[in-house]
Amino acid sequence: DTPKSHKTRVAAINPSLVAELREAIRGREDAADKPVWTRCNRYTDWKPAPLTGASAYKLIKRVARHAGLEVPDDGRSVSPHVMRATGASLAVAAGVPEHIAARQLGHSRVDTIRKHYLRLPVVEPLRAIGKVFE
Numbered sequence: 001d002t003p004k005s006h007k008t009r010v011a012a013i014n015p016s017l018v019a020e021l022r023e024a025i026r027g028r029e030d031a032a033d034k035p036v037w038t039r040c041n042r043y044t045d046w047k048p049a050p051l052t053g054a055s056a057y058k059l060i061k062r063v064a065r066h067a068g069l070e071v072p073d074d075g076r077s078v079s080p081h082v083m084r085a086t087g088a089s090l091a092v093a094a095g096v097p098e099h100i101a102a103r104q105l106g107h108s109r110v111d112t113i114r115k116h117y118l119r120l121p122v123v124e125p126l127r128a129i130g131k132v133f134e
Contacts, residue, residue: 005106012104014133056080088117090130 013021025031038048039055051059057079064078084105091101102113
């Protein structure tokens, strides 16, 4: 499905992630047309179903806790939106022009990402975090 703008978006990903995604879908029939990750629980009658926004959010919080990150009860420090803002901030901190980062996020205006996404006062910590994923 497309985002609220109904525009298809393309995301740049690390080559090592490409390899991991290929491994995750290897051997699946019609893999290109099916979700990479699914959920399977009592709410889906124990059948695989696409991740919902809520299930993705819970999964991200669970992974953060497993990684040893402190997640407050409100969960606001670890969320898909925080990850999105971190990705944009890391890209800009690494030298990606802001207009390219804005386009990657699906925004036509640089002002939007400056206001809502870029956390540039924390560039050094973001660079340190980014090194973990290199």
